[in-house]
Amino acid sequence: MTQDASLHQRRRPPTADELGGIPWLDRLLPSERERAVASIVVGDARAGDYVCRVGRPVTYWFGVVEGLLKMSADNADGLTMTFTGVPPGGWFGEGTAVKREPYRYNIQALRTSVVAGLPMETFHWLLDHSIGFNRFIMNQLNERLAQFISAREIDRMNRPDLRVARSLAALFNPVLYPGVGDVLRITQQEMAYLVGLSRQRVNEALAFLEARGVIRVEYGGLRVLDLAALRSGRFDEPAQPPARGHARGIRGHAAATG
Structure with missing residues (x-):
C-alpha cells in the first residue's frame, strides 16, 4: 500500500x-x-x-x-x-x-x-x-x-482539576475500556485535547491530583491510585508535596512521541 x-x-x-x-x-x-x-x-x-x-x-x-x-x-x-x-x-x-x-x-x-x-x-x-x-x-x-x-x-465544571479528574475517571471505566488496567498511556497534550483545556492547565491539574494521592504521573502515562476519588471529585488535602520530575517525565514522552 x-x-x-x-x-x-x-x-x-x-x-x-x-x-x-x-x-x-x-x-x-x-x-x-x-x-x-x-x-x-x-x-x-x-x-x-x-x-x-x-x-x-x-x-x-x-x-x-x-x-x-x-x-x-x-x-x-x-x-x-x-x-x-x-x-x-x-x-x-x-x-x-x-x-x-x-x-x-x-x-x-x-x-x-x-x-x-x-x-x-x-x-x-x-x-x-x-x-x-x-x-x-x-x-x-x-x-x-x-x-x-x-x-x-x-x-459545566469551571475547576480544571475537577474536569481532568472526571475525564480521567471516564477513561478508566473497566466496563467500556477493559484494556486500560491501572495505567493509561497518555501524554499531557493528548489529555488536553480530550479535556478541552490547555496543556499548562492540564499539567497543573495533574500536579494537584497527584499531591492528593489520587494519581501518580509516570513516564509516558498515569497510574490511578484512587478511582473513587476521581469519580466523586472529593480530594483530601495533600499529605506531602508532589515528587519533582514526574511532570517532566510525561512531557518528555510527549516530545518523544511527537
Whole structure:
C-alpha cells in the first residue's frame, strides 16, 4: 500500500495477539466466535486518521486494540466539541450500528493506533443469535449512557482539576475500556485535547491530583491510585508535596512521541 492509502484500504486480518485484546470474543460460543473472528479486520491508523466521520454510513462496529482515539463533533459555530477518548479495549458506536444510522460524530486517532472492525452483517447476525453478545452490547449501552451524562456535567465544571479528574475517571471505566488496567498511556497534550483545556492547565491539574494521592504521573502515562476519588471529585488535602520530575517525565514522552 502507498503512504496515502486510506485506513480502509490498509485493513488486514488480525494477529492472534490482537484478537486476544478484543474483550467480547470470550462471551461467544465456539461457533459464534469462529464466525466473528473470520470477519474481523484491523487497520493501522496514523495520528490524525479518521476512523469514521459525521454523515458517513455505518459499515463496521469499531474497537481499539492499541493506541488512543477521540470522539468529537463540530457545533453550529464551527468549534470542535470532544465527547470522550477511546483507549485500548474500548469498542464504540454500538448505538449507531444497531440503528444503522449515519455517524453523528467523528472518531480520530490521536496517535498511531490499531483499530479493529466487525462488519455490520456479522454484528447483526450476532445480535440475532448470541445471548453473550447481546449482554455485552446491553452493558455497553448502559455504561455509555452514564458516561455521556457525566460528560455533560464535566462541560459545566469551571475547576480544571475537577474536569481532568472526571475525564480521567471516564477513561478508566473497566466496563467500556477493559484494556486500560491501572495505567493509561497518555501524554499531557493528548489529555488536553480530550479535556478541552490547555496543556499548562492540564499539567497543573495533574500536579494537584497527584499531591492528593489520587494519581501518580509516570513516564509516558498515569497510574490511578484512587478511582473513587476521581469519580466523586472529593480530594483530601495533600499529605506531602508532589515528587519533582514526574511532570517532566510525561512531557518528555510527549516530545518523544511527537
